Amino acid sequence: MSTARAERLVNLVLALLSTRQYLTAERIRGIVPGYADATSDEAFSRMFERDKTELRELGIPLETGRNSAFDTVEGYRIARRDYELGEIELAPDEATAVALAARLWDSPELTGQAHGALVKLRAAGVEVDDNAPTIVEPRVHTEPSFAPLLAAVQDGQVVQFEYRRSGSPERRRRTLEPWGVVSWRARWYVVGHDRDRDAPRCFRLSRILGEVRRIGEPGVVRRPQDVNLLEFVAGTPGTEDPDADTSPVSLARLWVADGRAAGIRRRARPVGRMTVGADEGDVVELDLLFPESAADWIAGHGPDVLVIEPDVLAKSVRDRLERVLHGEGP
Amino acid sequence: MSRSAERMPRLLALVPYFLARPGINIEEAAQDFDVSPKQLRKDLELLWMCGLPGYGPGDLIDLSFEGDTVSVTFDAGMRRPLRLTGGEATTLLIALRALAETPGVVDTAAVHRAIAKIEEAAGAAQPSGVVVGHGVREAASTARTRETVRDALQAGRALRIRYYSASRDRITDRTVDPMRLLIVQAIGYLEAWCRLAGDVRKFRLDRIDQVEVLDEQAAPPPHAEPTDLSEGVFSPQPDQPEAVLVLDPDARWAAEYYPCEELAELDGGRLRVRMRYGDRSWMVRLVLGLGGGARVEAPDDLAQAVRQRAADALERARHLPVISGQ
Numbered sequence: 263m264s265t266a267r268a269e270r271l272v273n274l275v276l277a278l279l280s281t282r283q284y285l286t287a288e289r290i291r292g293i294v295p296g297y298a299d300a301t302s303d304e305a306f307s308r309m310f311e312r313d314k315t316e317l318r319e320l321g322i323p324l325e326t327g328r329n330s331a332f333d334t335v336e337g338y339r340i341a342r343r344d345y346e347l348g349e350i351e352l353a354p355d356e357a358t359a360v361a362l363a364a365r366l367w368d369s370p371e372l373t374g375q376a377h378g379a380l381v382k383l384r385a386a387g388v389e390v391d392d393n394a395p396t397i398v399e400p401r402v403h404t405e406p407s408f409a410p411l412l413a414a415v416q417d418g419q420v421v422q423f424e425y426r427r428s429g430s431p432e433r434r435r436r437t438l439e440p441w442g443v444v445s446w447r448a449r450w451y452v453v454g455h456d457r458d459r460d461a462p463r464c465f466r467l468s469r470i471l472g473e474v475r476r477i478g479e480p481g482v483v484r485r486p487q488d489v490n491l492l493e494f495v496a497g498t499p500g501t502e503d504p505d506a507d508t509s510p511v512s513l514a515r516l517w518v519a520d521g522r523a524a525g526i527r528r529r530a531r532p533v534g535r536m537t538v539g540a541d542e543g544d545v546v547e548l549d550l551l552f553p554e555s556a557a558d559w560i561a562g563h564g565p566d567v568l569v570i571e572p573d574v575l576a577k578s579v580r581d582r583l584e585r586v587l588h589g590e591g592p
Numbered sequence: 593m594s595r596s597a598e599r600m601p602r603l604l605a606l607v608p609y610f611l612a613r614p615g616i617n618i619e620e621a622a623q624d625f626d627v628s629p630k631q632l633r634k635d636l637e638l639l640w641m642c643g644l645p646g647y648g649p650g651d652l653i654d655l656s657f658e659g660d661t662v663s664v665t666f667d668a669g670m671r672r673p674l675r676l677t678g679g680e681a682t683t684l685l686i687a688l689r690a691l692a693e694t695p696g697v698v699d700t701a702a703v704h705r706a707i708a709k710i711e712e713a714a715g716a717a718q719p720s721g722v723v724v725g726h727g728v729r730e731a732a733s734t735a736r737t738r739e740t741v742r743d744a745l746q747a748g749r750a751l752r753i754r755y756y757s758a759s760r761d762r763i764t765d766r767t768v769d770p771m772r773l774l775i776v777q778a779i780g781y782l783e784a785w786c787r788l789a790g791d792v793r794k795f796r797l798d799r800i801d802q803v804e805v806l807d808e809q810a811a812p813p814p815h816a817e818p819t820d821l822s823e824g825v826f827s828p829q830p831d832q833p834e835a836v837l838v839l840d841p842d843a844r845w846a847a848e849y850y851p852c853e854e855l856a857e858l859d860g861g862r863l864r865v866r867m868r869y870g871d872r873s874w875m876v877r878l879v880l881g882l883g884g885g886a887r888v889e890a891p892d893d894l895a896q897a898v899r900q901r902a903a904d905a906l907e908r909a910r911h912l913p914v915i916s917g918q
Contacts, residue, residue: 585884
């Protein structure tokens with residue numbers, strides 16, 4: 263931005279803040295320095311339109327109205343109570359939390375927004391030291407679709423995106439009236455009314471492909487009062503925590519070659535020794551929480567881990583290894 | 593955001609900032625705004641030219657410089673910063689809520705107080721539409737490890753840890769000089785100088801099986817730099833070997849779970865991906881565990897190693913003593 267334009271914009275803000283009367287564009291042209299450079303009505307009008315847009319993008323609440331019924335054109339002013347940040351004081355531990363929060367995001371866009379907030383808080387007199395070294399550094403990962411979805415939720419606008427369900431190559435365009443963005447078990451979801459299925463649905467942000475497009479007018483989406491977004495996501499199949507503590511469904515007895523498979527050993531209890539062929543090893547017991555993924559895990563160890571029992575697990579592991587060796591059946 | 597796009601917010605914040613801190617040093621102010629002192633002086637010179645209609649000497653913003661310090665003598669009505677935009681309030685408040693849900697970072701009560709104050713000050717710009725739920729449940733042993741690691745960091749002590757490396761599938765004892773505790777997506781890591789590796793390493797807290805605080809001072813060498821997290825915790829390194837895999841539909845989850853590059857959608861719902869790996873034994877375990885759902889296209893020696901391990905496993909299983917009922 264040129265110095266001249268920055269200066270003109272600051273003067274415009276000061277002029278509109280200091281007036282209780284609405285100032286017409288013509289009046290602004292006459293008093294705010296910088297507009298005198300406009301050589302024609304048309305040039306001024308273009309300049310002023312651009313400046314108004316800039317102020318609105320900065321978040322400045324520009325009011326329009328007429329001072330009396332006799333006025334023929336609308337004027338502008340900025341209400342101080344809507345412009346100014348409210349009083350705020352933060353205790354040192356609160357300020358530390360704010361500084362950490364501002365650098366939590368891994369997206370430059372969101373970090374920029376959070377820093378914008380810090381600049382204003384500092385200008386309000388709050389001491390926030392965001393360069394202070396901390397021993398704990400938290401980070402939140404977001405998907406590229408996070409910011410556009412959040413903006414659409416806040417503006418109440420319908421969105422369209424390509425979505426790929428887990429384990430499926432099929433991309434499908436989904437049209438959603440978004441109600442909210444939810445973080446559940448360290449993953450992000452968007453919840454809303456799926457127009458194609460005519461039912462509430464939730465979508466995982468990491469499976470959204472490409473751009474999120476907004477369609478239609480803002481303010482169209484109405485979020486039902488009685489829906490709890492978090493409970494909705496938590497109750498949707500596929501959102502379970504794979505690491506959740508669950509009670510073991512069964513017990514497996516394995517043979518583990520000496521000096522191998524440390525990952526299995528640290529989850530298992532040694533119960534004896536056994537020689538297999540010419541190889542020495544431990545017999546261990548392992549609680550099976552998820553038998554299918556346990557079979558994957560055990561098969562991954564190849565000859566280092568063998569299943570003694572149960573048979574069903576031994577067979578699952580054998581099937582996996584056979585398929586690796588010979589490929590799928592006909 | 594570009595440098596020039598940051599200028600207007602800064603220009604609108606400077607006068608209230610100096611009003612709140614009479615006589616503050618220019619260097620310090622420049623740091624707070626993340627600009628050079630030279631840029632800050634340019635901004636102040638610009639503001640000096642601005643003021644109220646009339647624009648006489650008594651109408652312009654007046655700043656007094658004394659040496660390297662600045663005070664505001666006339667603010668032209670710019671006494672408070674602009675309120676937070678919806679985006680600013682939302683990103684800060686969601687981050688604070690996420691912080692409150694992450695155990696072991698800061699005092700949760702302080703976070704909640706900060707949330708309440710910012711919500712009140714932000715007023716009309718209150719965010720909506722984002723709910724931050726629970727993080728991943730943390731095992732009690734991991735929470736204890738985290739506390740011990742925190743204590744060591746606070747006291748500046750070295751640690752002795754027994755660590756399970758998932759990539760090597762080995763357990764090793766190491767002495768490390770702690771640098772910081774990272775919590776990324778609710779998973780905790782200790783970043784430390786590892787004396788065994790002679791390098792900076794990240795240790796997942798739930799894989800630290802034993803931890804002991806030593807009397808010895810932590811002394812990471814001066815060249816030990818914390819890792820840049822902008823590409824995630826473990827970004828694939830260009831010098832790592834790579835494998836090309838074809839995943840069947842029921843093995844496609846692996847492409848979502850591990851960092852990889854999708855190369856092509858193939859017929860039958862299969863997916864061709866390129867995956868980098870640090871340790872070959874890890875890659876072999878992954879492919880074997882996918883049980884035929886993944887085929888190694890390259891390199892040949894990896895494909896060969898996977899087949900060999902499968903054949904060895906089947907052969908050895910034949911030597912298992914038969915148990916009654918089998």
